[in-house]
Amino acid sequence: MGPVALLVLCLSCLLLLLDVKNISKSLSNLSKIYGPVFTVYFGMKPMVVLHGYEAIKEALIDKGKEFSGRGSFPVAEKANQGFGILFSSGKRWKEIRRFSLMTLRNLGVGKRNIEDRVQEEARCLVEELRKTNASPCDPTFILGCAPCNVICSIIFQKRFDYKDKVFLNIMERFNENVKILSSPWIQIYNNCPALLDYFPGSQNKIFKNVDFIKSYVTEKTKEHQASLDIHNPRDFIDYFLIKMEQEKHNPHGEFTIDNLTITVSDFFGAGTETTSTTLRYALLLLLKHPEVSAKVQEEIDRVVGRERSPCMQDRSHMPYTDAMVHEVQRYIDLLPTNLPHAVTCDVNFRNYLIPKGTTIITNLTSVLRDDKEFPNPEKFDPGHFLDEGGNFKKSDYFMAFSAGKRMCVGEGLARMELFLFLTTILQKFTLKAVVDVKDLDVTPVMNGFTSVPPPYQLCFIPV
Ligand code: HEM
Ligand SMILES: *[C@@H]1O[C@H](CO)[C@@H](O)[C@H](O)[C@H]1NC(C)=O
Ligand SMILES: *[C@@H]1O[C@H](CO)[C@@H](O)[C@H](O)[C@H]1NC(C)=O
Ligand SMILES: *[C@@H]1O[C@H](CO)[C@@H](O)[C@H](O)[C@H]1NC(C)=O
Numbered sequence: 517m518g519p520v521a522l523l524v525l526c527l528s529c530l531l532l533l534l535d536v537k538n539i540s541k542s543l544s545n546l547s548k549i550y551g552p553v554f555t556v557y558f559g560m561k562p563m564v565v566l567h568g569y570e571a572i573k574e575a576l577i578d579k580g581k582e583f584s585g586r587g588s589f590p591v592a593e594k595a596n597q598g599f600g601i602l603f604s605s606g607k608r609w610k611e612i613r614r615f616s617l618m619t620l621r622n623l624g625v626g627k628r629n630i631e632d633r634v635q636e637e638a639r640c641l642v643e644e645l646r647k648t649n650a651s652p653c654d655p656t657f658i659l660g661c662a663p664c665n666v667i668c669s670i671i672f673q674k675r676f677d678y679k680d681k682v683f684l685n686i687m688e689r690f691n692e693n694v695k696i697l698s699s700p701w702i703q704i705y706n707n708c709p710a711l712l713d714y715f716p717g718s719q720n721k722i723f724k725n726v727d728f729i730k731s732y733v734t735e736k737t738k739e740h741q742a743s744l745d746i747h748n749p750r751d752f753i754d755y756f757l758i759k760m761e762q763e764k765h766n767p768h769g770e771f772t773i774d775n776l777t778i779t780v781s782d783f784f785g786a787g788t789e790t791t792s793t794t795l796r797y798a799l800l801l802l803l804k805h806p807e808v809s810a811k812v813q814e815e816i817d818r819v820v821g822r823e824r825s826p827c828m829q830d831r832s833h834m835p836y837t838d839a840m841v842h843e844v845q846r847y848i849d850l851l852p853t854n855l856p857h858a859v860t861c862d863v864n865f866r867n868y869l870i871p872k873g874t875t876i877i878t879n880l881t882s883v884l885r886d887d888k889e890f891p892n893p894e895k896f897d898p899g900h901f902l903d904e905g906g907n908f909k910k911s912d913y914f915m916a917f918s919a920g921k922r923m924c925v926g927e928g929l930a931r932m933e934l935f936l937f938l939t940t941i942l943q944k945f946t947l948k949a950v951v952d953v954k955d956l957d958v959t960p961v962m963n964g965f966t967s968v969p970p971p972y973q974l975c976f977i978p979v
């Protein structure tokens with residue numbers, strides 16, 4: 517590329533940078549003016565924004581296949597080479613996704629199943645919180661360890677001590693990548709991928725971090741190969757190795773070590789920060805609303821008692837707690853604009869012709885904050901998921917995990933973690949704020965794609 521072209525690119529990117537901070541503000545007005553489907557130009561690329569339950573359901577569910585592509589993420593594509601699950605599309609994505617769902621399902625049954633692993637982690641989490649001796653602490657680190665360890669347990673069969681060097685290294689590298697990927701610069705790179713070659717630095721760090729994970733997974737995979745018992749798969753890697761063996765004569769096979777390492781890296785990327793931010797926000801909301809915490813604790817006392825570890829079977833007898841967890845996810849609106857999708861072919865949608873490959877943004881906020889489905893949507897109130905009799909009430913508007921063919925692969929796992937971690941914590945501790953409850957700020961801070969709680973401290977008082 518010549519210097520002039522580059523200059524033009526940089527200029528358009530600078531304009532973009534000015535826009536990034538205000539983008540969601542400016543978009544919100546557009547839906548009022550143009551209705552539930554409209555196009556915006558982000559940099560030089562058109563994107564279609566869908567607003568409201570009807571339009572989003574019609575796209576992600578009724579026309580699920582057409583809307584199942586992944587919007588472009590040049591940085592991630594460069595790191596992942598278009599492999600894996602999170603950033604891939606088409607046949608590749610379909611096969612790896614189907615395999616991942618089936619493996620999570622298989623790991624969920626029998627002895628040493630996923631629930632056992634999450635319960636074990638919940639007990640370790642509580643022990644770690646006990647060590648804070650009821651003094652004020654920022655829970656970010658400990659709440660980050662538990663979901664990361666659950667993924668470790670599923671992928672590598674074993675959990676780590678929260679002080680283990682390898683574990684801390686894995687966590688740190690993922691946290692660093694999440695930080696880089698959520699900076700406004702990355703949005704610039706994503707719109708002007710040409711710049712990637714001109715600004716070495718942070719994106720090189722991403723590749724280094726991804727390489728570290730890949731080589732760790734490769735090393736673990738070799739150990740697994742040596743000890744594999746095909747009749748007794750222990751974890752995700754074992755299932756993948758078995759699949760690889762079955763597919764080894766297929767010249768177009770998707771199951772290679774390369775793809776295993778990237779898929780594993782996607783699991784960490786998608787399953788760690790999301791869950792730990794939700795837990796951190798949940799504790800803040802429980803601090804802010806002691807009346808909600810008290811009702812949950814009353815339910816735990818009644819259904820589980822003080823000693824036994826809570827299990828998933830308890831959930832059906834704990835409608836208020838179930839509603840609280842849903843309400844946390846609805847209220848915090850973790851991924852307000854979902855992950856970007858793309859249409860896989862030319863699509864006729866509500867009288868618009870959307871050309872193949874167009875990026876589709878779904879505004880999940882507009883569904884989670886729908887004021888007909890959830891009266892007073894700005895208020896944190898578990899009653900949004902309860903009927904008059906106090907029974908749990910499902911809602912099709914609960915799209916915190918998105919919907920349709922691309923919906924979160926870890927939904928079942930994440931829901932299990934949220935329920936078991938939160939009930940185990942509230943079974944063993946009362947949460948105490950370090951400032952007056954009315955001064956507790958619960959306003960979200962936008963961090964790239966995700967909405968995170970402001971920093972806070974609390975005390976875990978043993979019950
Ligand atoms: C509270 C926790 C979580 C939330 C709110 C969440 C939410 C989401 C959302 C909104 C998407 C994008 C769906 C779309 O493109 O339409 C997604 C994708 C994904 N999530 Fe989660 N997630 C969570 C936890 C997890 C966990 C624990 C895992 C671990 C296995 C996981 C694995 C994935 C994967 C692999 C994808 C990509 C699916 C695809 O592209 O086909 N997530 N998640
Ligand atoms: C964002 O919008 C506000 C008004 O809505 C304006 O005052 C501010 O300068 C804008 N910021 C940027 C970076 O464009
Ligand atoms: C949104 O629209 C309202 C009135 O319809 C206007 O006052 C406000 O400035 C607009 N905000 C932006 C960011 O365009
Ligand atoms: C999404 O919808 C909500 C509620 O209608 C609105 O406040 C927000 O600004 C919208 N965001 C985008 C990115 O369109």
Ligand SMILES: *[C@@H]1O[C@H](CO)[C@@H](O)[C@H](O)[C@H]1NC(C)=O
Pocket residue numbers: 598599600604607608609611612769770771772774775
């Ligand atoms: C798996 O990796 C090979 C190269 O090692 C590639 O050709 C294939 O498309 C990949 N499949 C997926 C699903 O990424």
